[in-house]
Amino acid sequence: ETGVTQSPTHLIKTRGQQVTLRCSSQSGHNTVSWYQQALGQGPQFIFQYYREEENGRGNFPPRFSGLQFPNYSSELNVNALELDDSALYLCASSRTSSGDSPLHFGNGTRLTVT
Amino acid sequence: GNSVTQMEGPVTLSEEAFLTINCTYTATGYPSLFWYVQYPGEGLQLLLKATKADDKGSNKGFEATYRKETTSFHLEKGSVQVSDSAVYFCALILSGGYNKLIFGAGTRLAVHP
Numbered sequence: 391e392t393g394v395t396q397s398p399t400h401l402i403k404t405r406g407q408q409v410t411l412r413c414s415s416q417s418g419h420n421t422v423s424w425y426q427q428a429l430g431q432g433p434q435f436i437f438q439y440y441r442e443e444e445n446g447r448g449n450f451p452p453r454f455s456g457l458q459f460p461n462y463s464s465e466l467n468v469n470a471l472e473l474d475d476s477a478l479y480l481c482a483s484s485r486t487s488s489g490d491s492p493l494h495f496g497n498g499t500r501l502t503v504t
Numbered sequence: 505g506n507s508v509t510q511m512e513g514p515v516t517l518s519e520e521a522f523l524t525i526n527c528t529y530t531a532t533g534y535p536s537l538f539w540y541v542q543y544p545g546e547g548l549q550l551l552l553k554a555t556k557a558d559d560k561g562s563n564k565g566f567e568a569t570y571r572k573e574t575t576s577f578h579l580e581k582g583s584v585q586v587s588d589s590a591v592y593f594c595a596l597i598l599s600g601g602y603n604k605l606i607f608g609a610g611t612r613l614a615v616h617p
Contacts, residue, residue: 394547423603432508432593432607433548446602480547482603489536489597490555493605495547 392417394483394496402502403471411466411499413481419494421487422464424456425480427498433480439464440487468501476503506531508594510608517584517615525579525611527568527594535596537561537570537577538605542591551579551592584615 425433435448439458453469478498484491511526540548552561557572594608
């Protein structure tokens with residue numbers, strides 16, 4: 391069983407640029423969530439996608455957007471990057487969108503904005 | 505609002521020592537509670553969970569009991585190993601909601617031989 395995979399593992403961008411992060415969900419999982427983990431802090435929920443629709447969002451501005459594809463893989467897009475966007479971005483997939491379904495996390499993408 | 509508070513780290517212990525990492529929460533309704541572990545360079549792994557009051561979650565020698573009266577979910581292990589060195593996160597999910605985990609800030613554990 392293939393777990394959650396994220397790409398790239400590391401990325402360096404300049405302030406004002408745009409970035410796309412990718413996530414392949416675990417086999418049999420139809421829900422993907424994205425989290426931002428700043429250095430030394432706990433992960434913060436960005437949003438969740440279920441069957442290609444966003445069905446939950448945390449306290450992040452609209453320049454954070456996402457997509458989910460028919461194969462349940464997902465992208466996180468961040469426009470107009472700011473220095474504070476530097477963080478580890480974690481993707482998690484689950485079998486369903488309910489809170490009863492365990493989350494399986496990928497190893498993350500480390501984004502550095504200079 | 506809904507939140508999780510963990511004891512600050514780092515926690516430094518010798519091998520075979522007893523571990524306690526405190527976690528308290530504030531939440532509306534009846535949340536499910538979790539402990540996740542993050543090893544260096546890796547994502548989060550679910551360590552254990554409890555879904556209702558007085559439930560005890562356990563895994564790999566770690567235990568935590570859901571205490572509704574004290575809104576706590578403290579993590580314990582009787583004898584830690586060097587391989588337990590990692591960052592531990594306490595988290596909750598609100599009942600009836602979607603899969604939004606609310607995490608504490610994490611507690612780094614360092615175990616020395």
